Amino acid sequence: MIRDDVPKRARKASGSTTPGSGPAAVPGRNGGGKGYRRVAAFGGVYSNHLALAAAVEDARRREVDAIVCLGDLGAFGPNPDRVFPILEESGAFVIRGNYDDSIARGLDDCQCGYTDPMDNHYARISYQYTFHNTSPENRAWMAGLPYEKRFRLGDLDVLACHGSPRQMNEFLWESTTPDHFLEKQAREQACDVIVGTHTGLHWARRFGSRGWYVNAGALGRPANDGSPQVYYAVLEAEDRELAVEFVPVEYDHHELAREMREEELPEEFVETILTGWWTTCLEVLPGKERARGRW
Numbered sequence: 001m002i003r004d005d006v007p008k009r010a011r012k013a014s015g016s017t018t019p020g021s022g023p024a025a026v027p028g029r030n031g032g033g034k035g036y037r038r039v040a041a042f043g044g045v046y047s048n049h050l051a052l053a054a055a056v057e058d059a060r061r062r063e064v065d066a067i068v069c070l071g072d073l074g075a076f077g078p079n080p081d082r083v084f085p086i087l088e089e090s091g092a093f094v095i096r097g098n099y100d101d102s103i104a105r106g107l108d109d110c111q112c113g114y115t116d117p118m119d120n121h122y123a124r125i126s127y128q129y130t131f132h133n134t135s136p137e138n139r140a141w142m143a144g145l146p147y148e149k150r151f152r153l154g155d156l157d158v159l160a161c162h163g164s165p166r167q168m169n170e171f172l173w174e175s176t177t178p179d180h181f182l183e184k185q186a187r188e189q190a191c192d193v194i195v196g197t198h199t200g201l202h203w204a205r206r207f208g209s210r211g212w213y214v215n216a217g218a219l220g221r222p223a224n225d226g227s228p229q230v231y232y233a234v235l236e237a238e239d240r241e242l243a244v245e246f247v248p249v250e251y252d253h254h255e256l257a258r259e260m261r262e263e264e265l266p267e268e269f270v271e272t273i274l275t276g277w278w279t280t281c282l283e284v285l286p287g288k289e290r291a292r293g294r295w
C-alpha cells in the first residue's frame with residue numbers, strides 16, 4: 001500500500017519527461033518528513049537493454065515509488081543506443097557513471113580504473129565500440145547527467161552515487177571496504193544510506209548505529225556466480241528501518257549473446273553472458289571476490 005504522503009510510483013513517462021529528470025517531487029535532502037517507501041536501484045547497464053527492460057518491468061510490478069539508475073549505461077554489450085528509450089519510458093532518475101562521463105566528454109578511455117594490461121585491452125575494445133555506436137544526441141544527453149542524487153526514503157537520507165561519494169570510479173568491494181570508511185563518508189555527506197554500483201558485484205552492509213551501504217550490482221553482466229541472471233536492488237524503508245532485497249533478473253541472454261556476436265564483440269564477453277562467469281577484467285578483483293569466480 002502506497003501512503004498518500006509519498007510521491008506517485010514510477011510509471012510510464014509523460015511526453016515531457018526525459019531520463020534523468022525522474023519522477024516529479026523527489027523528496028529532497030535533509031528536508032524532514034517522510035520520503036519514498038520503496039525504491040528500485042540499478043546500475044551497470046552496460047548496454048544490456050534486454051535485462052534493463054526486464055528489471056524495469058519487475059520494479060513496476062513491485063510498485064516502487066521511484067527508479068534510480070546509478071550509471072554506466074554503455075560498455076560490454078551490443079547496440080548501446082537501445083538502452084535510452086527504455087530509460088526514458090521508465091521515468092528513472094539517472095546519475096552519471098564513469099562510462100557515461102567518458103562517452104559524453106569524448107575521453108580516450110572509460111576511466112574504469114583497471115591497471116592490468118589485458119584488462120585494459122578488453123576495456124579499450126569495449127569503449128571504442130560503445131563510443132562509435134552511441135548517437136551524438138545520446139552523448140549530449142549524458143553530458144547533462146548529475147554525479148549524485150539525494151532523496152528521502154522513510155526517515156532516512158539517501159545519497160545515490162556511482163562509485164563512492166568521493167570518487168565516481170572508486171571500487172567499493174565488500175571484502176576491502178571497512179565500516180569506518182563508510183561511517184566517515186556518511187558523516188561527511190550528511191546521509192544515512194549510500195547506494196552505489198561500479199564494481200558489478202552486489203552487496204549490502206549495515207554500519208554504525210543507522211548507516212547502510214548498498215551496492216546495487218549490475219544489470220549488464222552476471223555477478224560472476226555461474227548463473228546468467230543479473231541483479232538490481234529494492235530498498236524499502238519504514239521510518240528509520242531499511243530492508244534491502246537483491247532481485248535476480250532473468251532475461252533472454254541467448255538473444256543478447258546473438259546480438260553481441262552480430263556486432264563482433266569479443267567471444268570472451270559472450271561467454272560471460274552465457275555462463276555467468278567473468279572472463280575479462282578480473283585482475284581488479286580483491287582476493288576474496290576473485291576466489292568466488294571460476295577464473
Ligand SMILES: [Fe+2]
Pocket residue numbers: 072097098099112162169197198199
Ligand atoms: Fe563504473
